[in-house]
Amino acid sequence: MARIYQVPSHTRLWLALAVLLCSIPQLVKGPLWQAGLLVLVILIRWLVEQQRLTLPGRMVRSLLLIGAVALTFYSFGRLYGPEAGVALLVSLFALKYLEVVQQRDAYVVIVLGYFVCGTALLFSQTPGMFLYVVLCMTVLTSCLVGINHSDTRASGFLHGKRALVITLQSIPLMMVLFLLVPRVAPLWNMQVGGDKARTGMSDSMSPGQISELSESAELAFRVDFQGDVPPRAQRYWRGLTLSHYDGRTWQQAVPKGQLESEYLYRRGTEKPDWYRKLESRRSYEQERYLYEVIAEPSQRRWLFSLAVPFPLDGDMALAKDMRLVANQPVSQRLAYRVESVPAINEVIGLTPQERQLMLSLPQNAGKKARGLAHQWRKESSSARDISQRALRYFRDQPFHYTLRPPRLTADPVDDFLFRTRRGFCEHYASSFTFLMRAAGVPARVVVGYQGGEQNDMGTHFLVRQYDAHAWSEIWLEGEGWTRVDPTGAVAPDRIELGLREALENSEDGRDLLADLGLRRFSDGGLFAKVSQWIDYVDFRWQTWVLGYDRAFQSDFLESLLGAVTPARIAIALIIAVAILMGFYAFFLLWQTGNEKLTLMEREYWRLHQRASERGRPLVAGLTPMQLCQAISEQWPQAAVAAENWAKYYQKLHYDPLSPPDKQQKRHLRSLRNRLYKLLD
Amino acid sequence: MQALDKALAQVGRVVLGKEEQLKLALTCMLANGHLLIEDLPGMGKTTLAHALARVFKLEYRRVQFTSDMLPADILGVSVFDPNTQQFSLREGPVFTQLLLADEINRATPKTQSALLEAMEERQVTLDGVTRPLPQPFFVVATQNPVDQAGTFVLPESQLDRFLMRISLGYPAPEVELQLLAGGDLREQVRELQAVINSEGLIKLSRVVGKVRASHELLDYVQRLLDATRSDDRFVAGLSPRAGLGLLKAARAWALVSGRDYVLPEDVQAVWPSVAEHRLSARQGGSVAAITQSLLQSVPVIRR
Numbered sequence: 013m014a015r016i017y018q019v020p021s022h023t024r025l026w027l028a029l030a031v032l033l034c035s036i037p038q039l040v041k042g043p044l045w046q047a048g049l050l051v052l053v054i055l056i057r058w059l060v061e062q063q064r065l066t067l068p069g070r071m072v073r074s075l076l077l078i079g080a081v082a083l084t085f086y087s088f089g090r091l092y093g094p095e096a097g098v099a100l101l102v103s104l105f106a107l108k109y110l111e112v113v114q115q116r117d118a119y120v121v122i123v124l125g126y127f128v129c130g131t132a133l134l135f136s137q138t139p140g141m142f143l144y145v146v147l148c149m150t151v152l153t154s155c156l157v158g159i160n161h162s163d164t165r166a167s168g169f170l171h172g173k174r175a176l177v178i179t180l181q182s183i184p185l186m187m188v189l190f191l192l193v194p195r196v197a198p199l200w201n202m203q204v205g206g207d208k209a210r211t212g213m214s215d216s217m218s219p220g221q222i223s224e225l226s227e228s229a230e231l232a233f234r235v236d237f238q239g240d241v242p243p244r245a246q247r248y249w250r251g252l253t254l255s256h257y258d259g260r261t262w263q264q265a266v267p268k269g270q271l272e273s274e275y276l277y278r279r280g281t282e283k284p285d286w287y288r289k290l291e292s293r294r295s296y297e298q299e300r301y302l303y304e305v306i307a308e309p310s311q312r313r314w315l316f317s318l319a320v321p322f323p324l325d326g327d328m329a330l331a332k333d334m335r336l337v338a339n340q341p342v343s344q345r346l347a348y349r350v351e352s353v354p355a356i357n358e359v360i361g362l363t364p365q366e367r368q369l370m371l372s373l374p375q376n377a378g379k380k381a382r383g384l385a386h387q388w389r390k391e392s393s394s395a396r397d398i399s400q401r402a403l404r405y406f407r408d409q410p411f412h413y414t415l416r417p418p419r420l421t422a423d424p425v426d427d428f429l430f431r432t433r434r435g436f437c438e439h440y441a442s443s444f445t446f447l448m449r450a451a452g453v454p455a456r457v458v459v460g461y462q463g464g465e466q467n468d469m470g471t472h473f474l475v476r477q478y479d480a481h482a483w484s485e486i487w488l489e490g491e492g493w494t495r496v497d498p499t500g501a502v503a504p505d506r507i508e509l510g511l512r513e514a515l516e517n518s519e520d521g522r523d524l525l526a527d528l529g530l531r532r533f534s535d536g537g538l539f540a541k542v543s544q545w546i547d548y549v550d551f552r553w554q555t556w557v558l559g560y561d562r563a564f565q566s567d568f569l570e571s572l573l574g575a576v577t578p579a580r581i582a583i584a585l586i587i588a589v590a591i592l593m594g595f596y597a598f599f600l601l602w603q604t605g606n607e608k609l610t611l612m613e614r615e616y617w618r619l620h621q622r623a624s625e626r627g628r629p630l631v632a633g634l635t636p637m638q639l640c641q642a643i644s645e646q647w648p649q650a651a652v653a654a655e656n657w658a659k660y661y662q663k664l665h666y667d668p669l670s671p672p673d674k675q676q677k678r679h680l681r682s683l684r685n686r687l688y689k690l691l692d
Numbered sequence: 693m694q695a696l697d698k699a700l701a702q703v704g705r706v707v708l709g710k711e712e713q714l715k716l717a718l719t720c721m722l723a724n725g726h727l728l729i730e731d732l733p734g735m736g737k738t739t740l741a742h743a744l745a746r747v748f749k750l751e752y753r754r755v756q757f758t759s760d761m762l763p764a765d766i767l768g769v770s771v772f773d774p775n776t777q778q779f780s781l782r783e784g785p786v787f788t789q790l791l792l793a794d795e796i797n798r799a800t801p802k803t804q805s806a807l808l809e810a811m812e813e814r815q816v817t818l819d820g821v822t823r824p825l826p827q828p829f830f831v832v833a834t835q836n837p838v839d840q841a842g843t844f845v846l847p848e849s850q851l852d853r854f855l856m857r858i859s860l861g862y863p864a865p866e867v868e869l870q871l872l873a874g875g876d877l878r879e880q881v882r883e884l885q886a887v888i889n890s891e892g893l894i895k896l897s898r899v900v901g902k903v904r905a906s907h908e909l910l911d912y913v914q915r916l917l918d919a920t921r922s923d924d925r926f927v928a929g930l931s932p933r934a935g936l937g938l939l940k941a942a943r944a945w946a947l948v949s950g951r952d953y954v955l956p957e958d959v960q961a962v963w964p965s966v967a968e969h970r971l972s973a974r975q976g977g978s979v980a981a982i983t984q985s986l987l988q989s990v991p992v993i994r995r
Contacts, residue, residue: 582925589843609995632991635956665993667953668906 018119022168023158024061027118028054030151031109034125037132037144038102043087046103049080051172053106068110073431077107098131108668114429122159125152137344149407150179171334179595188588192569192581195562206280215312217254217459218261226415228477232461233307233316234551235363236472242301242318246354246641248483249316249475251460253333255369257449259377260424262442262457267365276329276337286332286360292320293356301354306347306554316460316475318352321497325349325563332360333456334493346560361489370454370486370487378425378446385450395453402447403501406440413503436498437506441482443500456488458495462507467544471592472551482494611677612665615684619657626691636661643691650690695894696722696948699887700901703743706880707736709867713858715902715948716965717744717832723944724897725855725937726811726831727900728796728969733836741792741832742881748893750789751826759842763806770819781818789826793833797843804846807831808853821857828894848972855937856962857969860995896947903943905923906955912956912992913939915962919990925982927972938966956992963987 019027021314059065068076080103081091088096105128109121117379129148132141138417153175158168200269233249256265266275299320315328323330325348329337340344362370373382380641384405385398392398412434420427425446428439441457448455462481464473483497500507552680566576573580611618620639624630627646634642640658644651660680664672672680696718703714717740720727729737738754745752755766768784785791786807793807802855810816811831815824827953828905833854835846851857856858865870913935921929939954941962948955973979 115747178868436746613993613995620993632995633986635960635986635992637955637957662955666909668904668905668957669953 019112020158020161022171023118023155024057026155026158026168026171027121028057028107030148031106031254032120033144033148033151034129035102035106037129037135037141041135042099042102043083045083045087049103050106053110055152056110057551058497067113069131073107073111076110077104080104080107082268098134102128112559118155118159122152122155124153128244137558139549139557142557146179146364150159150175153178180375185589188320188585191558191565192585192588194578194581195565202250206599213289215252215314216458217262217438219521222436222459222480222482225480226436226478229578230477231308231547232310232475232479233305234472234474234554235303235464236306236551236555238302240301241473242354246318246495247463247473248318248458248463248481249461250319250335250458250478251314251316252458253485254457254459256372257374257442257446258376259374261443261446262445265369267363267369269365275332275582276330277331278339279323284332287330289360290320294353294387297355299354301352302349303352304347304349304555306345306551306559307342309344311340313341313347313504315342315348317350319354319646320356321350321352323348323350331472345554345558347554360492365455367487370456371452373446373449378429378450379423380426381429381443381447382450384429385447387448389451392451395486398451398453399448399486399496402444402451403496403498403627406501411440411502413434413499413506438482440498440502441484445484445494448484448486456485456493458483458485466546467551474547528574596678612672612680615680616661616665619684619687622688622691636665647691650687653683653690655686657687695888695892699747699945699980700948702747702884702887703740705741706877707740707860708871710736710740710860713853713860714740715945716856716858716962717825719941719948719962720856721748721828721830721893721902722897723937723940724828724857724900724943724945726833726853728835728851728854730834730835730857730858730859730969731861735862737832737834737860738792738794739877739881740860741790743884744832746881746884747771747789748790749885750828750830750887750893752792753785753788755785755791756794757796757803759798759800759844761799761803763803766803767810767816768809768818769783778862779819781821781823784816784821786816787823787825789828790830790832795836796833797835797845799844801844801984804844804850808850811853818945828897831900848970851969852931852933854969856965858965874917887947897944900940900944901945902949903951905939905943906953908994909954909956909959910939911924911994912941912990913959915990915994916959916986919986920983923975923982925973926979927974929968930970934966934970940960960987 032050035046035050049109056065056068059317060067070652081100084096084100084103085091088099091095091100101124105121105124108117108124111317112118112121126149129145129152132145150172150579154172155166157171157174157178161171252264254262254264260277273281274284277284283291302632303318305316307315315338317336320334321330321336323336327339329339329346331337336348336350346576388401392401410433413436414434415436417435417439418432420432425443429443429447430436430635432535440465445455459480459482462483463479464475466473481499483495483499485493497507568580569576569584573584600653616636620634623639623646625645627643630639630642636658640654647654657680660683663670664676693928700714700718704711705716707714717727721744729740730735739752741753744750763779764784766784766786768782768787771782773776773780781947796804797808810825811829814829815822817823819915834836836843837859857990864869868950917932917935917938919931938959942954942958943964945958947954951958964980967983968979971979973982
């Protein structure tokens, strides 16, 4: 019986499908030659199946193997590391598939397949990818079912169905293992590329950069508030402060000679002076917001938060300019919890070096603007007064808020303030900060996001790239750094309602929105609903599944078990698995023990029951005709109806040549109903 | 199927008032099974066997079993022929198409089992030479249930070889009157017309296998068999061979009744004659009563 050890033909199709599906995630992002290799392998197998080719010999396979290894090395520069390793694995997987002859080989390919499709999750952990991996595993399981059913005549479709049932049955078990098996700290630090950031904030600001961002509806981050939610006009998500201006571009800068340990505070390190001051005031303030931010990968280190953030999780630092800095660039989704206390920033003083930096201006830029600033300074009594004048200037002069500002010539500051007067938030923030510095008020530009919209389904907020914003902060004696948003003076709608509504309200804005394809998010139609739902699922996936990390797990286990000890976890696992297995076993027993009666059988017993109830009790062992006779004896008027019923019934039920169809069953029921009424 | 009705009518002319038993005997022959008739002497067993042989035009032999009988008396023996200087086989009475084994329980177990083996295998091996028995081959054995002195009772395992066991019983008064008024029975048997020949009978028994049995019917048969096994009034339940025999008999009964599919009535009709002789009750029980009660208690339609 050597045949039995061969892979049955219907399973060979499943196997080809499984190999293809498992490899696709790698093929999509890997080098092109890998797709070529897989196509070649599948083509060869197909030709072999058609008996136009014999399986390639050892020589050809060896050459292919050497070629695949060499190409992997050529493409990645090495053979280890996650990307190169997975690429090599997928190539070897395809080559192993090429040499499947016996069941044994197929088992190797299938087991390898489970591993290969698992590696897809190294690079992407979206719910979609998870579902895709489950699909791959179902197809692989179909192969297993097929191989083990090689001696039956079941079709490949049935194997797929059975595999689907097996997969669905395994999901509760998977959830138990997910919840209870202790998370181990990674044995090695995987530097996986992850989703590449397509758009996002850069570490500098020059005209046109933020308006570019505004054309993207991509997600920047999500926020889940616990408790109070600040009003939209207060939701300024600070990302970076920019202090150095070269006449065109604002850049991040720290005063010369500033040590990183004084500038950044990490939990667990020595607290700098400014942080102690902040912390001492933290508990006095009433107004505070607790929230979790789930940042999309940006490949940058800065994180977004409301003013005066106190990080509640590790792995990030608080900088002296009141923003959060991650320890590593954000290459995968990152969730962090923050408590923000808006009212305490005045306690940090301004060092002379910082003051000098915050007043510095490029030599040759903005001659006219400087004149204007000097004039304001002379006429004003305080820094606050100067900023009010500047805002009034923006409001009174014909400034215009637009996403498509005209190009600025040689001196951007003067050109914008006195000639074009059409601009976007970055123009206003930049020129306002310039004017403040020229008037002797320490000022800086802050870039980040403003606003964010709430998802209909959840409690969380979505902040998209088009929420990108720039504003200013000025230093007021006794009040500390104070936020001033000059854009609000020009286009209050932008702050109060958000960019989209602001544009909706202006005529050219609407056209622009349509151009950018942003309108669809606001029209409330089916698309909006679906996209809201997708976002909600994604958000929950992030918070409940990917967010279920070691800390979360130990909290959960503690509340479940009292104390987290290996013994208790083991007992909980055993109990949970036993309950599940018991449930399955019970279900199986119940299903086999309680085969459903067919309609024909129910029809008979209904009549039997009725006759027993109305007349003398009847024994169980009556053939339809005997039942008819028993009825005729007791109800002579029903004799004809009974005989009609019994003849029809025995023909339908006992002649395998005429299994009852729907119409006949209906007729039988009507015969029975007629008889039923006669039994009184 | 008119031929079958005609055959029944023919046999009915000599075995009066026993339609049910005749139909069972015919069913047994169509199902290719052997028949055991358990009755007192003089009830018409021989007449029945002889009449069956006549209407089906079968070669017929009769053996009266006695306690001094040897297997060779039935199967045959090799004899030395001085003329040819060789052994030649003298065939026993078993080489026939219908063998009436009268009072089978009088023979020793050795002789009984020689016959029963021949019945099962439908061939005889003598001196290392295997010879097939004629086709078709039926055994109608009789047994006296009352006079048990000096008999060797057939054990259940041997009884299993008989597809059916029937008993004729006394005739009804008016039938007996008719019998008394009639002429010589032997004469009448000889006058019976053959209805089908033996080839026709073989063909008919092939048709039996084509009688349709629905899944629901098989389910009923299985539940009946199961009931004998789980009923602790029996020493042991029916064997799978008995189950196959029951189904075959039911098919043949359906054919004799002129139907091409099996009804539960057919199963019930052959049930006592197929099941009773294979079962034995624990002390004090009547096998007939218990097998009958199973027909009442086992649901015909699954529930």
